[in-house]
Amino acid sequence: MPTALVTGAAGFIGSNLSESLLDRGYTVRGIDNFLTGHRHNLDPLEEHDDFSFFEIDIRDAERVADVMEDVDYLFHQAAVPSVPRSVEDPVTTTDGNCTGTATVLDAARRANVDTAVVASSSSVYGSSEELPKVESMTANPESPYALSKYYTEKLAVQFSELYDIDMVALRYFNVFGPRQDPEGEYAAVIPKFINLMQDGERPVIYGDGEQSRDFTYIDNVVEANVLAAEGDASGVAVNVACGDRITVNELVERINKVLGTDLDPVYDDPRPGDVRHSMADLDLVREELDYEPEVEFQDGLQRTIEWLKGE
Template sequence: MTPDPESPYALSKYYTEKLAIQFSDLYDINTVALRYFNVFGPGQDPNGEYAAVIPKFVQLMLDGDRPTIYGDGEQSRDFTFVDNVIQANIQAAEGSATGVAVNVGCGGQVTINELVGHINDILGTDIEPIHDSPRPGDVRHSHADLKSAREEIEYEPKVDFQEGLERTVSYFKNA
């Protein structure tokens, strides 16, 4: 898709990516911009205003609390387990690609309602979320097209969403 940043945060990411590519073009410095899609995994901080949704929901649900979903919960994300991100970083650093931007995700989509269902399944619970007003500027759907990542850095996610979520829940249960 043609980039069209809709928030100051998204715009800052876009311009940083453009700078990296420009450095490659102008100064013969090898750069690859990696676009991470909703990274999650063991060790993430579940607290705070900017905590990622998965650790936040897992911790709340482990404590028997109801997670809050902003909007109807049908917004979707391409959740990416941290091991895949590490793999992409290594492949980008060791490969020959330069002056490109690639998506790092799993190539799938999970709605926030489905996420709560998956966590309930893993925990053996039946916790209903609380729905609140949508947040302004939230992207409705996010999905990583992995075609360029496959071609440029030979990236293929090794850990799918379900396995990554199971590992993450296990970490928080035992933390």
């Protein structure tokens, strides 16, 4: 079976992807610098004989090159996440996401890796009110994070044109699920709200709550990565989502229903860099990867709540 290198393997997406690859029979090498990843996410991975982990910063060209040797598929998930974080600290975001990506992709092409799949983001579309978001739309990244993700995918596409390596960029839409960190200032909305509400605390919504998102369960993202690696697509950036959307107000209502609570949100000022609405068109990803979302939002929400409750 093939050997895969997963960057950001101790993170939410990277750890779920690594576990799925191991279950599919891959040999997996994981790297992470623990800036935002967690060691406990590696626990189920290290039970597999075919998993090895290296504590490496993706900007360390020499060490990245060493671990890239004899790799068939690269899954580049490592990044400094969060729009608000990037607004407050654009230098760290840009350095990690841009310099880091260039370092990893260069090591991949020098090691003759067959295919690289890189994580991009729906934030590259910006705040245009046109829905659904189609890959042919003009990108308009409105935060340093969004700009770094646009650079990531453009560099991947360019590598596929300049070198003999297949590259696919996946524009993730609001991924959620088990192992996503519910704590901290920059925690994603779904685990953060669940964590607060199961403790009887009211969640804070920035804005009026009518902003909408195409929330995408983690299993769909993992499947898209595998399809991109094992398929024939190259030199493309495609949406990965469910092709639907719900408002943040509705999100609170649905969490209340599953938890059996009746908590009203607290409203605060909108945050700079946040887009108003987001929903993906899935035509291109269906065409390029034969992708279909396997887990719809409500089922994914139920699974995430059960995981956070330790059930």
